[in-house]
């Protein structure tokens with residue numbers, strides 16, 4: 406059996422346990438022994454309380470990988486009222502009081518209607534020794550990202566950015582994506598709203614080469630640059646879609662956020678989101694840097710939620 410098959414079996418067992426716990430309705434404990442699965446747990450904070458949730462892989466009919474873990478959270482992923490968490494050697498126990506699917510739907514509907522709440526993933530991606538799993542920089546040099554699939558996976562983020570920028574940015578305002586990868590995201594924004602100016606950079610030469618080739622006909626200024634360098638454009642809207650699990654380590658994500666926030670002009674915006682969980686404590690950083698969080702999540706028309714921080718510069 407391959408590692409992926411073993412993992413999918415583990416995921417199925419956890420789903421069965423979650424279903425049994427929901428059925429019983431009494432306080433529940435869910436033991437997690439698979440470190441790589443820990444980054445699927447999330448806590449949804451609302452005015453009513455903190456709710457424990459867990460993402461699970463969906464089997465793909467069409468993809469070569471066999472499964473996908475979407476950034477979109479559905480109500481049936483909400484397990485219940487979060488009580489506690491205990492870490493032992495090689496295990497993490499989650500304690501919660503299960504809620505019905507109907508209650509979970511109501512919580513999601515409230516977050517959607519009020520655009521309130523925050524989704525936090527307590528764990529980054531972890532290897533078997535419980536160390537952070539991060540792609541090495543040269544991974545991106547050699548990576549042949551499936552542009553179409555990436556664009557599809559990020560469609561909800563692009564729509565949310567587009568709506569936000571259309572409402573908040575003046576003509577000629579500058580939008581900057583400092584880890585633009587294939588360039589599809591920033592080029593998609595540029596095609597949607599030609600009133601604004603767009604720049605994208607990436608540490609990987611191969612990615613920038615790909616971005617320039619894919620979007621030669623689109624008005625985006627692409628450059629090779631490390632997001633942590635002291636060079637780089639100032640902007641009115643900063644798009645941070647790389648402070649995520651598997652892309653950067655937690656401590657690096659914090660440093661990038663602090664560093665890049667200085668590039669944003671007064672009154673400008675920072676948005677933070679990503680295909681994998683956001684790994685820096687955005688709320689805490691905003692508190693430290695005296696920035697204003699306007700909202701922390703967004704929803705799709707069919708009622709699924711995703712992390713989407715909108716931060717305003719004073």
Ligand SMILES: C[S@@+](CC[C@H](N)C(=O)[O-])C[C@H]1O[C@@H](n2cnc3c(N)ncnc32)[C@H](O)[C@@H]1O
Nearest residue numbers: 545583584586607608609612631632646647680
């Ligand atoms: C935008 S992120 C994640 C993209 C997509 N969501 C995914 O799942 O693949 C990936 C990009 O971040 C870039 N990146 C990572 N660290 C960077 C850094 N310090 N400066 C600029 N780009 C960086 C990588 O080269 C890569 O192209």
